[in-house]
Amino acid sequence: MFVYLAIMLFLPVAAMLTKSLTIGPAEFWRIATSPLALSTYDVTFTTSLIAALIDGIFGLLIAWVLVRYDFPLKKLVDASIDLPFALPTAVAGLTLATVYSEKGWIGSLLASLGIKIAFTRLGVGIAMMFISLPFVVRTVQPVLMQMEQETEEAAWSMGASSWQTFWRVLLPPLFPAVLTGVALGFSRAVGEYGSTVIISSNTPFKDLIAPILIFQRLEQYDYAGATVIGMVLLIVSLMMLLVINFIQVWGKRYD
């Protein structure tokens, strides 16, 4: 088991670390903060964050509707939430690019309003929303199931409005779960490649994201360039793991 782990996981990580060490700090910093690299961080991280936050709001709503209300085909809707986990990302990218293109089912409606989605940053955002949605729903759902409806009913019967009940009674215990879901979705979106490479036009300084820049650097046999940007992404993913662990510990205070 340790041998497998060593060959499959430690060795590759070590190879990347040593490669980045041979580059030297000055050169590393120069590549990591080159204007093109900076613009890809901006596109990657800002878009991922916005996509994850939108998923946070709608994911909470979807989880709420699935746990608390009854409606036709609810079981089917519930099962379909995992679709982004099961559907290969290349397929997701392909179909999103079609549907949101200027001739697509949804894209053509928006095109008449002058909004272009496919092959812009908006498209990248939609792809990121697609792949990170299940993270939010699936983290919030079990917490919501465990919460007792009696607490809300008590708040109501004591005269709280629905709004107050939501903000004061419902949201506080749900908040860590939503935050965990958003963080998980964010880190997934940051690393996403398959769907984003297809829906993006991959234009530098416009909608080129960091994983695609790594890929392009590798295609040009620029291993140093690829490694540096790869390290930046790796560090961000490790930080996100820490943040997620921290949120979970912090959320336990409600247990």
Next chain:
Amino acid sequence: MTDRLKSLTAKSNLPFPSIVQSRSWVQIILISIALLFLSLVLYIPAINVFYQAFHKGLGPFLHNLSEPNFQYAIKMTVGLAAIAVPLNTVFGLCTAWALARKRFPGRTLLLSIIDLPFAISPVVAGLMIVLLYGRNGWFGPFLQERGIQIVFAFPAMMLATAFVSMPFVAREVIPVLEEEGFDQEEAAYTLGANSWQTFWRVTVPNIRWGLLYGILLTNARAMGEFGAVSVVSGNIAGKTQSLPLFVEEAYKGYETEAAYSAAVLLALLAVVTLVLKEILERRVKC
């Protein structure tokens, strides 16, 4: 919820009906918003895959299915999964067993380490493999001397696939093992079973649904992986092209029909995965 309130109001004549009314309106609005969002992001794109693949009938699909590169890509994807899934199943079982049953230094650390492949971007995973086995990589000179090609060939694609789908089995099996506890295994030992017998006759039957669930997820990921495989494969049609890579290349080459023929196969895989998942989830809960 509403029914309970209604029965309450019927009994006690409290001024609830107005609240009930507004609640049901809120319900309908919230359900509609949720479904609208899901339609825009999930359902319409999902339906579109099937529509694009079959809107001209089965003809184009069957035609594409007979293309040699397409068939090769299917074989490649099945081949990758056929190696990566058993490897990761054995690894996942061993890891889960060690983590759930043994106490050793670094156990908690290992628990977070096995999740690493999920946190690492697939492209970065692919990059690592290139840095390890590529021409200028650690093992590059050694491999070149012996004429072994790993990067831009099947072995690297296999490594990439195994990397990204590594944690699923362990993750699904650990909680089941922890819940089962030691009792039955200890009973088997005291009755004279050796560890091998105990494992196959007691442990595996107990965790079978969790295990199958993990294998299912591993398989879905292995067959669908794009980023990591794309980096290490070189994407040569008919040689190192798996089905997801075929989708992208066909799309970029304006062969949308071929792209959707491949996409619909992968989408069917996703649907089958979800259905089996649903069935297994029910078993796990029982």
